[in-house]
Amino acid sequence: MGRVRDALLAFYDAHKRELPWREGVSAYATWVSEIMLQQTRVETVVPYFHAFMRKFPTALALADASSDDVLAAWSGLGYYRRARMLHAGAKVVVRDHGGEVPHTREALLELPGVGRYTAGAIASIAFGQEAPLVDGNVVRVLSRVFGIDRELSPQDDELWSLAQALVRGPRPGDLNQAIMELGATVCTKDAPACQDCGLSRWCEARRLGKQAVWPRLPRKKAPxxxxxxxxxxxxxxxxxxxxxxxxxxxxxxxxxxxxxxxxxxxxxxxxxxxxxxxxxxxxxxxxxxxxxxxxxxxxxxxxxxxxxxxxxxxxxxxxxxxxxxxxxxxxxxxxxxxxxxxxxxxxxxxxxxxxxxxxxx
Ligand code: SF4
Missing domain, CATH: 3.90.79.10 (Nucleoside Triphosphate Pyrophosphohydrolase)
Structure with a gap:
């Protein structure tokens, strides 16, 4: 586990993308970016993030805004429930936490629209806590590295246990971002670049040639x-x-x-x-x-x-x-x-x- 961890952090230090929410990290910016990034590509999110933060630079500004203003800023980004929940969450932050995004994973989980993924992201990235997270990218990387040969989803308990074990130690926020970054840019769905991957020495999928098989995901229903x-x-x-x-x-x-x-x-x-x-x-x-x-x-x-x-x-x-x-x-x-x-x-x-x-x- 330690070597995988070191390799992930080394990869992140060398190859992390410059993204606006990684500059001068704040809990509020992390929260906004993580909600926007759900089901949505980074390139799509970047201009929305800039505009949203200009318009609503703090949780207080967001809480004070009208529903129309918030949804107008979200227009075109899709999955509008996310915007409504973020707005509702900002109101709770102002009402119950003096306008400051709460520090603990437990308090974060009380906010509307914040599940264990988002709570883990904010707690680890903004507050340096050893809080795990699992999203689609993490599912892919962990299933391949540890060779998990059964149907998986981001709710899988074994994946959360592995993510918890990995995040323990220095730089938990960077570690979480490193796994997601590796999944987004190197360990991709259809064309994993194993020859360039710092985890290849310990990767079961690479060893067994199972990159195209893992992760096993539930079949999607036709729309x-x-x-x-x-x-x-x-x-x-x-x-x-x-x-x-x-x-x-x-x-x-x-x-x-x-x-x-x-x-x-x-x-x-x-x-x-x-x-x-x-x-x-x-x-x-x-x-x-x-x-x-x-x-x-x-x-x-x-x-x-x-x-x-x-x-x-x-x-x-x-x-x-x-x-x-x-x-x-x-x-x-x-x-x-x-x-x-x-x-x-x-x-x-x-x-x-x-x-x-x-x-x-
Ligand atoms: S070696 Fe290949 S399959 Fe394994 S984590 Fe790296 S990119 Fe993914």
Missing amino acids: RKVAMEALLVERRGELLLCRRREEGLFGGLWEPPMVERSMGDRRDASELFAEVLGCPVEVSGVASVVRHVLTHRELTVTVRPGCLGAPDAMTCAGPYQAARFASRDALSTLGVSRLSRKVLESGAEIAEKKPRRGKLR
Whole structure:
């Protein structure tokens, strides 16, 4: 274990990437970066991290921000529940910890959205504690080095025990980052560079030629195909947007009204929209069809221009809690998903349809 540890730290010292959250490490910056990095590539995260830290430089600033401001800063990064939980976590930090991110793994685990991976990352990287962590990269490196020949996930107890044994000793934060860095840049999924790897002398996968076999991971389910309808209503140059309820997919984000069309549902699109908007809707044709892939769903969205028959009667049922008309410029101040941007861009040229006055809730 000691030699593996030394080799990991030597690798990290020689090859670690310069990343913004590694400069002048703070617990808050580590927290933000670790949440952003979940399920998301480093290159994608870097510009979001810079912008987010400029806008919300402290937990206090984040706690004080509106939900729209936070989701606007997260727009396009995906997995928006992470942003809502980070926001909620900042409020707890201000309320219960005087605005300082707590130091212990146990206290960190009490924060919304902080599981044992994130708690381990903050405790080890920001506070130098011997706290382990396991993510997808760690699963890959440990399974190969120690030759674990069974189905694994980041929740696996044996992996957490190995990570705990490795992190004991000097520089626990660097050690944790070293394993993840090795997994991201050398011990990659499809092309591990064993000839350049400082762990190769002790690596079971290398010795047995099992790099392509380990880690054994659960087979992923094919994404579910989902048909959707989107409604574009434009009035005096502004677009109708609805805000999704906080819970669920895209919670808290603004989007043109969208409804899922279940298989066999033959109703007109106008009927489907009338159901969620609570007022008559008239649609005219198809502006475009947008395809969008999420982790578990493959969406095909039929985008239709249309107008509202009685905006005053709108009640926003189903997944929506509010509605408003917004200019295209205002979109940058609201949380809007990448899917919604695609839908809005695809229908950017729609004509204004039968404008009527009416106050929206
Ligand atoms: S020797 Fe190869 S398989 Fe083993 S840890 Fe290094 S890169 Fe991964």
